[in-house]
Amino acid sequence: xEFIKACSVKELPEGAQKIVECGAQKVALFHFNKEIxxxxxxxxxxxxxxxxxxxxxxxxxxxxxxxxxxxxxxxKTGAAPPGYEDKQAVYEVKIDGDDILISTLPVQKAHRAMHxxxxxxxxxxxxxETTPTSKNxxxxxxxxxxxxxxxYSTSEAALETALEYAAEKHxxxxxxxxLRELGFRACEGYYSQHMNxxxxxxxxxxxxxxxxxxxxxxxxxxWADIILVATxxxxxxxxxxxxxxxxxxxxxQNQITLKDKxxxxxKVASFIITGGQDNIQAVAGQMMVFFTDLGFTFPPFSFLxxxxxxxxxxxxKNVLQFKKSEYVKRTAKELVDNCxxxxxxxxxxxxxxxxxxxxxxxxxxxxxxxxxxxxx
Ligand code: FES
Numbered sequence: 001x002e003f004i005k006a007c008s009v010k011e012l013p014e015g016a017q018k019i020v021e022c023g024a025q026k027v028a029l030f031h032f033n034k035e036i037x038x039x040x041x042x043x044x045x046x047x048x049x050x051x052x053x054x055x056x057x058x059x060x061x062x063x064x065x066x067x068x069x070x071x072x073x074x075x076k077t078g079a080a081p082p083g084y085e086d087k088q089a090v091y092e093v094k095i096d097g098d099d100i101l102i103s104t105l106p107v108q109k110a111h112r113a114m115h116x117x118x119x120x121x122x123x124x125x126x127x128x129e130t131t132p133t134s135k136n137x138x139x140x141x142x143x144x145x146x147x148x149x150x151x152y153s154t155s156e157a158a159l160e161t162a163l164e165y166a167a168e169k170h171x172x173x174x175x176x177x178x179l180r181e182l183g184f185r186a187c188e189g190y191y192s193q194h195m196n197x198x199x200x201x202x203x204x205x206x207x208x209x210x211x212x213x214x215x216x217x218x219x220x221x222x223w224a225d226i227i228l229v230a231t232x233x234x235x236x237x238x239x240x241x242x243x244x245x246x247x248x249x250x251x252x253q254n255q256i257t258l259k260d261k262x263x264x265x266x267k268v269a270s271f272i273i274t275g276g277q278d279n280i281q282a283v284a285g286q287m288m289v290f291f292t293d294l295g296f297t298f299p300p301f302s303f304l305x306x307x308x309x310x311x312x313x314x315x316x317k318n319v320l321q322f323k324k325s326e327y328v329k330r331t332a333k334e335l336v337d338n339c340x341x342x343x344x345x346x347x348x349x350x351x352x353x354x355x356x357x358x359x360x361x362x363x364x365x366x367x368x369x370x371x372x373x374x375x376x
């Protein structure tokens with residue numbers, strides 16, 4: 001067995017950890033419990049840097065938690081916690097005078113066990129449910145309320161009008177998702193550590209398939225031909241639930257950055273924006289920018305807006321005024337007509353030829369620059 005110098009003993013005092021190069025591999029060195037150990041640095045999940053993870057003592061030894069999504073490995077045996085079959089590569093460690101040496105080859109090879117992902121297999125394999133003739137219209141209501149004290153929502157009411165009309169007039173299959181009923185975790189910012197840490201399906205969805213965003217991914221990406229997103233105006237912006245959903249859709253956009261892969265194919269998006277006061281155009285602009293970045297197409301006149309203006313502090317009159325509005329009833333229908341017309345014209349577009357003129361990872365100024373801690 002050949003050995004190479006990893007670092008000096010002084011560089012790795014008790015309680016320290018370090019990433020070192022071992023040929024083409026990176027190895028995570030640990031000094032805990034008076035013992036120096038070495039395991040592969042690349043997490044078996046998505047290659048997160050184990051040498052940067054937090055080490056904690058458990059009943060059967062010390063474990064390092066991957067800083068990206070928390071997979072754990074025993075720092076001596078490389079084994080995942082009891083119940084999991086994964087094993088990280090283990091390297092032999094020797095002390096030679098002031099130097100720490102590690103074997104150039106692992107004494108135990110890494111083993112990535114099969115994980116049961118059947119609950120989200122349709123998302124992983126991108127099993128699209130759209131067909132050449134489908135007209136699947138997904139309404140997404142982003143307003144929030146206490147369902148024990150339900151109140152009338154103007155944005156949701158306009159969305160219901162639009163969906164009813166879509167089914168009646170165009171024979172569309174319709175679905176409504178109310179974000180407040182789904183219960184989903186906010187984006188936890190894995191992207192901020194490394195672009196590869198933001199995965200499709202979302203890392204949170206992998207960890208927790210019952211998270212409510214699973215339904216949004218399924219319906220928006222696999223099922224819908226058209227999406228209608230409805231939001232109230234809150235402090236001049238779309239609702240907080242809208243932004244919570246948008247942040248979790250980073251994993252859709254990130255596929256373009258990482259793999260030049262557009263998941264949203266031949267789909268139309270439009271918006272319903274209502275508020276007691278105003279800022280409709282700014283909200284519509286923000287939503288359009290976001291959804292065009294995902295790959296959606298817009299019809300001409302792609303949003304319905306309704307508000308009563310800056311001085312409309314008499315909020316109690318909103319619903320009365322809204323219900324009387326013939327304008328809303330008409331434009332909800334016109335919005336649907338425009339979406340369906342646009343869908344007909346893009347339905348047979350060859351999405352494989354679609355270019356995504358967005359930054360890819362190669363466009364980063366530091367692309368190709370080595371980061372000694374990262375495996376990817
Ligand atoms: S847990 Fe390590 S990369 Fe995901």
